[in-house]
Amino acid sequence: MDKNFFESFLEDYFAECDEHLTSIKKNLLKLEEDINNVPKGVYDELFRSFHTIKGLSAMVGVAPAENLSHELESYLKLLKSGAQNITLEGLDVLREGVRTLEDVIIAKKENKDFPDLEKILEKLRNLTQKDADLQNEKDDTKKIREEKLGEERKYIVKFFPSKELSEKNINVELIKQKLEEFGKIEKVTPKVDENKKIYFEFVISTQKENLEDSLKDLPIILTPYKTLEETEKKEERREKTFSMPTSNYIRVDIRKLDNLMTILGELVITKSRLEGNLRSLKGKLSYQDEKKLQETVKSLDKYLRDLRESFTRIRLVPIGELFERMQFVIKDLIRESNKNIALEISGYDTELDKYIVERLMDPLLHIVRNAVSHGIEPEEERIKKGKDPVGKIYLRAYTSGDNVYVEVENDGREIDFSQVAKKALELGLIKDITEVDSTEKVLDILCHPDFSTRDSADRASGRGVGMAVVKQTINELGGKLFLKTDKNSTCFTLVLPLTLAIIDAIIITLGEQNFAVPESIVREIIEINTDDVIKFGNISLIPFRHDTLPIVYLSEVFNLKIEDNRSKRRHVLVIGDKKAFGVVVDKVVTLKEIVIRPINDPLIQNPLILGATDLGDGKLILILNLDYLSKSEVKLSV
Amino acid sequence: MFNKLSEEDSYIVFQIDKTNFGIKSKWIQELTMVENITPVPNVPSYIEGITLSRGNVIPVINLRMRFGLPKKDYDLKTRMIVVTLDNRKVGIIVDSAREYIYIPPEKIQPPPERMFTISSNFLEGIANLDNRIILLLNIKAILESSEEINFTGGFDYEKKEK
Numbered sequence: 113m114d115k116n117f118f119e120s121f122l123e124d125y126f127a128e129c130d131e132h133l134t135s136i137k138k139n140l141l142k143l144e145e146d147i148n149n150v151p152k153g154v155y156d157e158l159f160r161s162f163h164t165i166k167g168l169s170a171m172v173g174v175a176p177a178e179n180l181s182h183e184l185e186s187y188l189k190l191l192k193s194g195a196q197n198i199t200l201e202g203l204d205v206l207r208e209g210v211r212t213l214e215d216v217i218i219a220k221k222e223n224k225d226f227p228d229l230e231k232i233l234e235k236l237r238n239l240t241q242k243d244a245d246l247q248n249e250k251d252d253t254k255k256i257r258e259e260k261l262g263e264e265r266k267y268i269v270k271f272f273p274s275k276e277l278s279e280k281n282i283n284v285e286l287i288k289q290k291l292e293e294f295g296k297i298e299k300v301t302p303k304v305d306e307n308k309k310i311y312f313e314f315v316i317s318t319q320k321e322n323l324e325d326s327l328k329d330l331p332i333i334l335t336p337y338k339t340l341e342e343t344e345k346k347e348e349r350r351e352k353t354f355s356m357p358t359s360n361y362i363r364v365d366i367r368k369l370d371n372l373m374t375i376l377g378e379l380v381i382t383k384s385r386l387e388g389n390l391r392s393l394k395g396k397l398s399y400q401d402e403k404k405l406q407e408t409v410k411s412l413d414k415y416l417r418d419l420r421e422s423f424t425r426i427r428l429v430p431i432g433e434l435f436e437r438m439q440f441v442i443k444d445l446i447r448e449s450n451k452n453i454a455l456e457i458s459g460y461d462t463e464l465d466k467y468i469v470e471r472l473m474d475p476l477l478h479i480v481r482n483a484v485s486h487g488i489e490p491e492e493e494r495i496k497k498g499k500d501p502v503g504k505i506y507l508r509a510y511t512s513g514d515n516v517y518v519e520v521e522n523d524g525r526e527i528d529f530s531q532v533a534k535k536a537l538e539l540g541l542i543k544d545i546t547e548v549d550s551t552e553k554v555l556d557i558l559c560h561p562d563f564s565t566r567d568s569a570d571r572a573s574g575r576g577v578g579m580a581v582v583k584q585t586i587n588e589l590g591g592k593l594f595l596k597t598d599k600n601s602t603c604f605t606l607v608l609p610l611t612l613a614i615i616d617a618i619i620i621t622l623g624e625q626n627f628a629v630p631e632s633i634v635r636e637i638i639e640i641n642t643d644d645v646i647k648f649g650n651i652s653l654i655p656f657r658h659d660t661l662p663i664v665y666l667s668e669v670f671n672l673k674i675e676d677n678r679s680k681r682r683h684v685l686v687i688g689d690k691k692a693f694g695v696v697v698d699k700v701v702t703l704k705e706i707v708i709r710p711i712n713d714p715l716i717q718n719p720l721i722l723g724a725t726d727l728g729d730g731k732l733i734l735i736l737n738l739d740y741l742s743k744s745e746v747k748l749s750v
Numbered sequence: 751m752f753n754k755l756s757e758e759d760s761y762i763v764f765q766i767d768k769t770n771f772g773i774k775s776k777w778i779q780e781l782t783m784v785e786n787i788t789p790v791p792n793v794p795s796y797i798e799g800i801t802l803s804r805g806n807v808i809p810v811i812n813l814r815m816r817f818g819l820p821k822k823d824y825d826l827k828t829r830m831i832v833v834t835l836d837n838r839k840v841g842i843i844v845d846s847a848r849e850y851i852y853i854p855p856e857k858i859q860p861p862p863e864r865m866f867t868i869s870s871n872f873l874e875g876i877a878n879l880d881n882r883i884i885l886l887l888n889i890k891a892i893l894e895s896s897e898e899i900n901f902t903g904g905f906d907y908e909k910k911e912k
Contacts, residue, residue, distance in 0.1 A: 561836065561894075584837050625789070670791035713838060715797055715809040715893075716790055724788065724800055724807045732788040732802055 124310065125172045127363070128278070129217050132161040136210055137440045143206075144443070147198050155192040160281065162188055165213070167285040171302060171312075176216045176226045183236035184209050190240055205235045207444075266298070266337035267323060269314040275363050277331060284312050290330060294320045366427075366466055373423055376416070380705050383412055388702075420705075427467070431509045431518070432460030434469050434476075438507070441477060445484050452491050452502050453484060459509030464516050468589050468608055472518065475582040479520045479604050480505060482579075487524035487602055499523065499600075521603035527595070532557055539563060555595040559583035587712040617706045617725070617735065620683070620697040622666055623674035627697075628706055628725055628735045629685060636686040637700050643680060654684070654694065661686065663694035664741060669720070687738050695738050708735060759854060762831065763884055764847035766814050766901075770884040771844075772853065772877065777889055779803075779832040779839065781847055784824055801841060803832050810841035816892070817901035835890050842889075853877045858886065872899055 139154045139161075162185035169177035187206070190196040198206075215227045271287045284300075291297055295318025303313050315337060320326065324334055390405055397405070435457050446453045464472075488494075488503035495501050506521040533548035536557045548554060557563055561580040586593050591608035617628040618637070638656070645663065646653045653660040663684060667674050684694040706725040709732075722737040761772035762781065780803070787810050789799040796815035800807050810830065815821055827846035832839060858877045861870035872892050877884040892899065 581837060672791060709807045711800060711807050711809075713809045713840065715811070715840070716793060716800060718790070718792055720792075721790065726802060731786045732800055732807060734788065734790065734800075 122172060124273075125168055125174075126217065126221055128168055128283075129165055129177075131278070132165050133210070133214055133217075134437070136161045138436065140203075140207060140210065141439060141443070143198070143203065147200065147203060150198065155188060159185060159188040159192050160285075164283055164285045167288065171284075171300070174216070174220050176229055177213060177220070180209060180213050180216060180229055180233065180236075183233055183240070184213070186240045187236055196239075202239055205232070205239060208232055209236060264317055264319045265323075266315060266317045267295075268335045268337050269316055269327070270311050270333040270335075271314070271331070272309060272311040275361070282331060287312070287330060287332060288314070290327070291316050294318050294323060294326055369423070369427060376420055376423060380416055380420070383409070383416055386412070424465075427465050428463040429466045429469055430460060431462045431464050431469060431472075431516075434473055435460060435507060435509075438473060438477060438480070442480055442484075442505070445481060449484050451484070451488055453488055453505060454502050455505050455507065457507045462509035462511055462516055464509075464608065471585055471589060472606075472608075475585050475606070476507070476518065476520060478579070478582050480507070483520065483522035483524065483602070487522040489524055497599075516608045518606040518608065519603055520606075521601055523601050525602070526599045527551075527554060527558075527597040527602055529554055535563065536560075551595050551597060554597075555593065558595075559593070584712065587710065589710075615706060615708060617704055618685070619701045619704055619727075619733075620685070621699050621701055622670075622697050623672055625672075626701070626727075626733045627666075628704070628733055629738055630722070630735065631703060633687055633737070633739045634685045635688065635692065638684050638686065638694070640682055640684055640696070641680050642682060656686075656694070661692060661694045663696050665696045667696075669741065685738065687741070693741070695741065706735070759852050761851060761853055761884075761886065762847060763849040763851060764829065764831065764844040766817065766819065766845050769901075770882065772884045772886045773831065773833065773889050774874075774886075775850060777833050777835055779834045782830050782832070784828050784830045784843055798843060801830075803839060803841060806839055808832065808839045808841050810843060811893075812843045814843075814845070817899050819901060833889055833893070835893065838893070840893055851879075853879065853884070853886075869899060871895070 136158060139158050142151050142154050143158075162181045166178050166181035166185055169175070169181060184206070187202070191198055191202075196202075209232050212227060212229065212232050216229070218224075219226045269287070269291060271284060273284055277283065288297065288300070291314055295316045297314055297316050299313075299315040301313045302310060304310055327334060387409055390402075390409060393405075394402065439455065439457070442455055446455070483505050488505070489497070489499075491501045494503065500523075504523045506519065508517075508519040508521070510517050529548055530545070532554050533542065533545045536542045536548065537545060539560075539562050541557055541560055541562065542548065548557065559579040559582065561578075563578065563580070583593055586606055586608070589608055591606055594605040594607065596603045596605070616631040618631055618634055620627050620629060640654050644654055646660075652663050652665075654663055655661075661684075678698060682696050682698060683700045684696050685700070686692055686694050704727070706727070708723045709725060710723045711721065719740050720737055722735040724732040724734055726732055757776060758774070760775040762775050762778050763770055763772045765771070782803075785801070787799045787801045790797065790809075796812050798810040798812045801810050802808075812821065822845065824843075828843060829847040830841045830843050831847060832841050857879055858875040860875055861873040862876075872888050872895070874886045874888045877886055
């Protein structure tokens with residue numbers, strides 16, 4: 113029990129620190145905008161964040177984080193009180209301090225060695241003249257102790273932290289501060305109650321009368337410090353004496369959502385089994401009974417679809433949270449490049465599946481990095497070209513149809529085809545310079561694993577190998593990458609599916625194998641007899657409606673030799689609208705909801721294969737994009 | 751000087767016909783029996799198909815066939831080695847694989863210029879452990895190459911150039 117408790121306690125610690133660090137970074141950005149005109153509240157918030165992280169780290173026992181945040185908090189205290197004004201140097205130290213703090217917490221998370229803190233601690237101490245600070249704290253505590261209002265009593269104060277409360281900045285640190293105003297905290301212990309909720313138990317000794325009144329606005333449970341029995345009885349009778357306005361949001365572990373999606377998948381499969389069972393009862397039930405059952409199954413179907421849609425929506429998060437995290441890093445990059453570059457972001461509200469958003473950061477950062485180091489020209493060059501001396505990098509997101517578009521654009525140099533071609537030739541990626549005749553080809557080359565522009569010591573070097581990994585990640589997410597470049601702008605566009613694809617598919621058999629075909633591309637399913645097929649040159653036709661339909665045998669497309677002791681009856685999937693054609697398979701088995709798993713390995717790149725899916729038994733079947741056949745395999749003209 | 755052996759020096763050793771091959775264990779994610787491979791149409795014959803490995807769809811290569819050797823039926827000794835490189839995961843089917851050993855760098859020779867059993871581009875070196883020869887494969891090169899690899903079978907010290 114202890115180990116699990118501590119682990120989940122640590123997880124909460126990491127999550128809380130993450131939130132506070134995000135707030136810190138936001139405030140640092142505000143600070144940077146104009147250090148001579150710091151917006152109201154920035155110092156306060158920064159101070160509080162560092163103070164909280166300090167307290168949390170102390171409780172969990174991460175001393176380096178505690179020490180570092182203590183120094184940061186001290187500096188902020190001076191800034192907040194106006195005793196000092198922030199300088200560029202101070203800002204740098206702050207930034208370094210925050211970065212190091214992040215590294216410390218990550219080190220704890222990954223169980224690695226802590227980074228060396230000596231330097232940054234010293235820098236911070238130099239800024240704050242430590243002694244003066246300690247003196248202030250001592251004064252404060254003395255003041256509190258001097259209030260003597262009666263005999264000393266002990267109380268137990270219980271505080272249950274929660275996301276809603278922490279959004280109001282009501283957290284264990286605040287409670288501790290408030291309690292310290294009234295007495296001495298003898299002990300603080302993190303504990304877990306019967307519902308597995310974590311709470312903090314303070315033992316406070318105070319001389320203040322009516323402590324209850326003083327603490328009545330706090331979301332705590334106060335009990336006199338008595339023997340265990342009496343305390344428990346009292347708790348049962350007491351109710352929580354506060355009401356806090358609740359926020360509309362809760363934090364959910366995404367694995368719980370995945371779990372729910374799996375259960376939903378099972379429900380869908382069970383529903384189709386039910387449909388199957390119903391079909392086999394056809395004729396054995398009265399018409400009315402059958403009708404009733406069908407209605408019920410239809411209802412079930414509708415609700416399952418609604419549920420599926422709701423889940424998909426739950427997983428959607430605004431890309432803004434990613435953009436915010438990126439801003440901090442990008443501004444660092446720009447600063448280090450010593451170029452004059454402005455960053456413009458739009459489309460914060462565009463929503464994407466959380467899983468996709470998580471994995472976009474590295475690829476997007478890489479593209480921005482390239483824009484900063486290679487794309488944007490130095491100021492003199494820009495002025496010579498007649499461009500605005502301030503270079504621009506745009507980060508945009510918007511939805512269109514079933515896709516989300518994320519663009520990284522810069523108004524710097526055009527990507528030089530001939531340079532790319534030369535390098536590609538050197539690396540043996542192409543045989544002749546004339547092969548590089550389009551931006552698609554240039555993009556292909558840029559994304560080749562052997563093509564690397566990593567010759568300078570970029571700060572982020574060592575993380576991934578160039579555009580190849582960017583392309584790989586985008587592929588894995590089921591997306592595509594496009595490039596447009598001219599002398600005034602270079603734009604990389606990532607097109608991503610709104611969600612990890614779950615589609616309705618028609619399951620067919622061909623010989624011994626099953627395949628899945630997306631239902632959306634199949635217009636109709638008809639049955640034919642192979643004797644009815646008319647051969648006309650090298651085209652095969654069947655009568656269809658008042659016309660003929662060219663058909664193609666899937667077995668031929670796949671060069672599959674199948675024994676011909678099969679029945680002559682086949683199913684044909686009619687694909688396409690104006691230029692319709694039929695694809696002959698053996699049989700259509702069923703309609704099923706499937707999850708598309710992309711196949712991204714270069715060994716298997718077949719435009720007919722959209723991906724694979726697992727029908728639930730661990731065996732994969734291929735998903736076919738039969739639409740593609742209209743482009744090549746089918747000879748539709750006489 | 752005796753150098754301490756590190757993880758870099760550990761290898762999984764497997765067999766195709768009577769030849770021993772080794773791949774650095776740092777490239778290897780797991781070693782399993784061969785199960786549930788879905789064939790993929792219109793691919794080179796040495797690609798057996800795709801399979802699910804730890805939730806990922808990965809391609810599966812039959813290494814015998816990649817080396818130009820005739821296909822052999824699977825038996826209880828056949829194994830699939832899942833290799834991971836640079837974010838790619840690929841399954842490789844071999845006749846048998848049972849050993850995880852350390853090979854000290856002193857025991858490894860660079861592949862001679864003219865290798866008559868397999869092109870030296872695909873080898874990282876040749877290890878000689880008590881007269882047992884293990885061909886250490888450059889698995890990255892093998893997976894990234896689309897040229898034919900012709901393994902003329904059986905490495906025998908005595909063999910003269912054909």
